Amino acid sequence: MCREPGPPEVRGSARSARGRRARGRARRRARARGRRPPPRAAAPATSLRSTGRTVRRVAAAPDALTPQEREIARLAASxxxxxxxxxxxFLSPRTVxxxxxxxxxxxxxxxxxxxxxxxxERERATASAAPHDDAAYGVS
Structure with missing residues (x-):
């Protein structure tokens, strides 16, 4: 096992410095060859957190229930x-x-x-939104 000398903070900063240098070399080589340089990496969440900015994920359907949420809601409704x-x-009551x-x-x-x-109400709305065409399934 190869270990770098020094405390973890130094090792981590040395690794990230080496990575930055390597990425810089890759960008310069790409430009020299007339190619587009590789894209820069997005700022990690920890860097954004330290500046006070946040990254918001955009959900496809914000009100959509996950399968686990649907099952738990169904059982709670019963x-x-x-x-x-x-x-x-097989979940803790706190997770539920x-x-x-x-x-x-x-x-x-x-x-x-x-x-x-x-x-x-949600099930009725979902059922009415889905077209029900018996002819498409060969049922007459």
Whole structure:
């Protein structure tokens, strides 16, 4: 095993300095050959965090429930407690609560009592949005 001398901070900064030099050489070689240089790497999140700026991820559908969230919401709507849901899905009750915490704003509700109605309404909207053409499946 090859180890670099010095404390971890020095080793890390030396590695990143070597990387910067290597990337600089690659860019210069590309320009000398008349090619486009390789793109610069995006700033890591830690660098942005230190400046106070943040990177926001754009979701395709911000209100879309993940399969895990859908299953937990379905079980909660049927009247099960977080502990019961957790034992069925091999999750801790706290994890179940975290999923429900993210589900409520996505469904536009704030109580567990409204969960069943919101899921039923959501399923109806999804079912009516999908075209049902029996002829396409050979059913007459």
């Amino acid at each position: 009247g099960l407690t977080n502990r019961q849901i957790g034992s069925r899905l 609560g975290g999923h429900l915490y993210r589900v409520f704003p996505k469904l536009g509700i704030s109580t567990r009592a409204a969960l069943r109605d919101a899921l039923t």
